[in-house]
Amino acid sequence: MPLLETQGLTKVFGGLHAIDDLDLHIEEGEIVSVIGPNGAGKTTFFNLVSGMIQPDSGKILFEGIDLVGLAPHQILELGIARTFQNVRLFQNMTVLENAMVGQHARTRSGPIRAILRTPGFRAEEEAIRRKAEEALAFFGTRLIGYRLEQPAFVLSYANRRRLEIARAMATEPKLLLLDEPTAGMNPRETLELTELIARLRDEKGFTICLIEHDMRVVRGVSDRVICLDYGRKIAEGTYHEVATNERVIEAYLGTKAVEGV
Amino acid sequence: MAQTVDARQALPERELVPSPPVDLGAAVKWGLIAGMTAVFVSAIGMVQAFEVRSVVVGVDLGYLVLFGAALVFGYAAARPGEQLEGFLAPERGVRNVAAGLIAGLVGGAVLWLFVLLIGAVDIRSVFPSVSPQLRDLLTFGRGAGFAAAALIGGFGLVGALGGGIPVLPERIRAPLVNALAWVLAFGLFEDLFAQIFRGAKVPFLEDLLYQPGGGLSLVGALIVFVLFFAVYLSTASRRETVRSRIATMSPSERRRWVGVGLVVAIVILAVLPQILGNFLSEVFDLAGIFLMMALGLNIVVGYAGLLDLGYVAFFAVGAYTTAVLTSPGSPRWSPEMTFVAALPFIVLAAAMAGIMVGTPVLRMRGDYLAIVTLGFGEIARLLFLSDWLKPYFGGAQGILQIPPLELGPLTFRSSLDFFYPIYAFVLVFAYVSWALQNSRIGRGWMAMREDEPVAEVMGVDVVKAKLTAFVIGAILASFGGALFAHKIGSVFPHSFQILVSIVVLVIIIVGGIGSIPGVVVGALILVGAPELLREFAEFRYLIYGVLLIFMMLKKPEGFIPSRQRARELHQEEMMQDAWLRKEEEAAAAAGS
Numbered sequence: 080m081p082l083l084e085t086q087g088l089t090k091v092f093g094g095l096h097a098i099d100d101l102d103l104h105i106e107e108g109e110i111v112s113v114i115g116p117n118g119a120g121k122t123t124f125f126n127l128v129s130g131m132i133q134p135d136s137g138k139i140l141f142e143g144i145d146l147v148g149l150a151p152h153q154i155l156e157l158g159i160a161r162t163f164q165n166v167r168l169f170q171n172m173t174v175l176e177n178a179m180v181g182q183h184a185r186t187r188s189g190p191i192r193a194i195l196r197t198p199g200f201r202a203e204e205e206a207i208r209r210k211a212e213e214a215l216a217f218f219g220t221r222l223i224g225y226r227l228e229q230p231a232f233v234l235s236y237a238n239r240r241r242l243e244i245a246r247a248m249a250t251e252p253k254l255l256l257l258d259e260p261t262a263g264m265n266p267r268e269t270l271e272l273t274e275l276i277a278r279l280r281d282e283k284g285f286t287i288c289l290i291e292h293d294m295r296v297v298r299g300v301s302d303r304v305i306c307l308d309y310g311r312k313i314a315e316g317t318y319h320e321v322a323t324n325e326r327v328i329e330a331y332l333g334t335k336a337v338e339g340v
Numbered sequence: 341m342a343q344t345v346d347a348r349q350a351l352p353e354r355e356l357v358p359s360p361p362v363d364l365g366a367a368v369k370w371g372l373i374a375g376m377t378a379v380f381v382s383a384i385g386m387v388q389a390f391e392v393r394s395v396v397v398g399v400d401l402g403y404l405v406l407f408g409a410a411l412v413f414g415y416a417a418a419r420p421g422e423q424l425e426g427f428l429a430p431e432r433g434v435r436n437v438a439a440g441l442i443a444g445l446v447g448g449a450v451l452w453l454f455v456l457l458i459g460a461v462d463i464r465s466v467f468p469s470v471s472p473q474l475r476d477l478l479t480f481g482r483g484a485g486f487a488a489a490a491l492i493g494g495f496g497l498v499g500a501l502g503g504g505i506p507v508l509p510e511r512i513r514a515p516l517v518n519a520l521a522w523v524l525a526f527g528l529f530e531d532l533f534a535q536i537f538r539g540a541k542v543p544f545l546e547d548l549l550y551q552p553g554g555g556l557s558l559v560g561a562l563i564v565f566v567l568f569f570a571v572y573l574s575t576a577s578r579r580e581t582v583r584s585r586i587a588t589m590s591p592s593e594r595r596r597w598v599g600v601g602l603v604v605a606i607v608i609l610a611v612l613p614q615i616l617g618n619f620l621s622e623v624f625d626l627a628g629i630f631l632m633m634a635l636g637l638n639i640v641v642g643y644a645g646l647l648d649l650g651y652v653a654f655f656a657v658g659a660y661t662t663a664v665l666t667s668p669g670s671p672r673w674s675p676e677m678t679f680v681a682a683l684p685f686i687v688l689a690a691a692m693a694g695i696m697v698g699t700p701v702l703r704m705r706g707d708y709l710a711i712v713t714l715g716f717g718e719i720a721r722l723l724f725l726s727d728w729l730k731p732y733f734g735g736a737q738g739i740l741q742i743p744p745l746e747l748g749p750l751t752f753r754s755s756l757d758f759f760y761p762i763y764a765f766v767l768v769f770a771y772v773s774w775a776l777q778n779s780r781i782g783r784g785w786m787a788m789r790e791d792e793p794v795a796e797v798m799g800v801d802v803v804k805a806k807l808t809a810f811v812i813g814a815i816l817a818s819f820g821g822a823l824f825a826h827k828i829g830s831v832f833p834h835s836f837q838i839l840v841s842i843v844v845l846v847i848i849i850v851g852g853i854g855s856i857p858g859v860v861v862g863a864l865i866l867v868g869a870p871e872l873l874r875e876f877a878e879f880r881y882l883i884y885g886v887l888l889i890f891m892m893l894k895k896p897e898g899f900i901p902s903r904q905r906a907r908e909l910h911q912e913e914m915m916q917d918a919w920l921r922k923e924e925e926a927a928a929a930a931g932s
């Protein structure tokens with residue numbers, strides 16, 4: 080059974096088929112890249128899987144459970160976490176707090192225990208903190224030390240992207256959805272992140288699905304590449320197969336030639 | 341941190357451009373604003389109403405407000421612009437004073453024209469306060485010619501003084517401004533300080549500082565000024581080190597200091613009412629009840645970001661539940677419980693009210709939420725007022741004969757007595773606020789406030805989080821209502837006007853949304869100060885409004901912000917980026 084599978088998934092925005100009868104699957108332990116021209120429906124696909132919007136028809140099965148109709152926090156609890164194309168951090172919370180929010184669904188303490196500061200509550204807080212710091216430490220020294228107590232809005236652009244990934248990691252997901260994680264990063268930062276994405280799978284054991292425009296990143300990390308156009312899957316296979324696929328080249332023509340082919 | 345220093349040094353020395361000088365044309369604009377302000381406060385009767393209160397050496401509050409406009413806007417005109425990246429620090433000098441002077445002169449001229457106008461035309465039908473007495477006041481009783489010289493000259497002088505503030509070296513400026521503020525505070529709150537001196541058994545201080553007719557004496561003003569100036573001057577550098585010490589403290593060390601602070605606070609609170617006496621205790625009681633509500637609303641608005649404008653409804657529920665359960669005069673059913681016995685029912689009623697208001701607004705955000713809750717607040721008051729519920733709540737006559745507060749063997753009757761339970765609750769509420777803020781649920785609320793859809797995707801059950809916030813906020817407000825009912829001894833629907841909600845909201849906005857110290861200071865000043873300055877009563881909401889607009893424009897994070905929006909940290913981050921970029925370029929250059 081694939082980890083994630085969609086069947087006939089369709090989402091229409093006022094006549095526009097943003098996702099059109101999409102069937103795809105992601106196997107456990109894979110790194111799958113989703114590519115496609117702007118407006119192809121890639122982000123919409125993530126929004127559907129994470130429960131931010133509901134499909135018009137079709138199924139989204141995660142470990143055999145249909146996600147359609149579930150609230151976003153329930154989907155997260157099942158083990159799907161995501162980042163956003165246009166970084167959406169909790170700006171006025173500290174770096175550490177941002178990551179700690181990730182543990183929300185994995186913990187239970189309510190207001191009464193918080194007020195009484197019971198031993199159970201303290202132990203749980205300690206565990207939340209440890210897990211958040213662990214996630215942040217994945218990015219070396221960039222997000223820890225004195226950074227922990229800084230509000231997220233002071234971070235540089237690249238660090239914001241990193242923090243968003245750390246926040247998603249702190250939710251202890253099975254499937255990690257990364258929406259253009261290297262957008263706006265310089266070549267060096269991009270290279271660094273490409274390596275980290277591979278490590279995320281190898282060391283942390285996450286299955287990863289990423290949307291990416293930078294073909295070097297796609298080539299560098301993907302086990303499999305899926306190309307969308309007008310909400311439909313037009314090609315699927317290894318990087319090389321997809322990059323040389325005629326329909327893919329056609330879809331990209333007029334927008335941007337596929338780099339590195 | 342070492343890396344940061346490197347980054348600073350590694351930054352290229354760029355040529356800096358001089359900052360633009362202070363805009364003298366804009367000073368005219370500020371002058372017009374100063375003049376209009378002075379005209380406005382005169383026309384609405386503020387100057388006259390404040391004339392009766394002498395503040396410092398015979399100068400009354402009326403003139404102080406009038407010439408205060410020149411000072412404030414003179415300062416505004418002379419303030420150098422923000423230093424932008426790549427610019428030299430703006431020059432400070434004669435030009436600033438000149439800008440202040442211009443603003444003052446223009447302002448004085450506007451006010452003088454107003455004096456001429458009211459001499460020529462009678463506009464009392466529109467502005468009843470524009471009387472011959474006002475004209476006398478503005479001309480110093482000496483006719484228009486003298487007024488021209490006195491107003492324009494005086495405004496110019498004061499404006500120039502205001503313009504001189506930015507010129508002073510930083511080291512002197514803060515102590516000077518603070519010391520002047522303290523002189524003003526000592527003058528304005530004479531009743532408070534005099535009573536404290538009497539209560540603390542040092543009555544000679546009162547005679548030393550204040551003159552018989554009211555207001556600080558010259559000697560008193562000098563003493564206060566010199567004292568505070570010296571204190572601020574000598575502690576300026578030490579405050580920084582204390583702050584950094586606190587920042588680097590270990591948790592256990594910090595906990596010990598918090599413990600010490602708590603003990604000190606409790607001791608102060610224990611003796612304070614004895615010093616304050618009955619009248620001032622009353623003022624503090626009122627501020628304390630608002631403070632309880634503000635701490636509750638701070639959880640709903642400040643933490644969870646749910647703009648609830650009908651918060652007074654929960655206060656009313658607490659007060660009415662208490663009244664019904666404890667008063668022998670409860671119309672339908674009077675179990676005559678004690679406060680302690682009634683408490684669980686009050687909590688229950690408040691929690692139910694919280695759920696009733698919270699559930700229908702779960703899917704609403706921002707302005708929609710505000711409008712709907714505003715409606716709920718009014719509905720609650722109208723229900724208590726209605727004929728339909730009159731058999732239970734007494735309609736407009738309310739419920740009387742609520743007994744004094746009893747806690748075990750203790751009975752609290754007077755304002756002085758009530759100080760203790762009110763501030764005990766305040767302490768507990770402050771702790772609860774802190775405990776919730778630093779917890780899983782608090783982080784969930786804040787995440788929801790920052791970005792609700794993202795919070796939900798990151799695992800926060802927003803339905804649960806919202807309802808919890810509403811319920812906890814409702815319970816805290818209901819405790820305030822319960823104490824209020826016991827204290828006043830009766831409840832009427834008209835005590836629960838929308839205005840109460842608004843005042844509580846203003847308190848947390850001005851103090852600092854989400855900040856516990858901000859809320860405390862906000863409540864004490866915004867509720868306490870107008871009670872001490874009876875002359876203000878009439879203009880209270882005007883002043884709230886002005887304050888609110890000012891805060892929204894200039895300090896939206898409040899006077900004591902919850903999170904220091906540290907600009908320098910941001911800059912440091914940018915520097916690190918710049919440093920990384922440079923390294924990269926160097927690496928690229930070496931590679932090619």
Ligand SMILES: Nc1ncnc2c1ncn2[C@@H]1O[C@H](COP(=O)(O)OP(=O)(O)O)[C@@H](O)[C@H]1O
Binds near residue numbers: 092118121123124
């Ligand atoms: N909430 C929405 N309402 C209406 N149209 C939308 C919405 N979200 C996306 N779309 C449209 O759906 C199409 C796919 O968008 P998107 O998934 O963001 O593309 P991309 O592949 O670039 O991430 C676009 O034409 C976009 O305009």
Ligand SMILES: [Mg+2]
Binds near residue numbers: 121122123
């Ligand atoms: Mg997109």
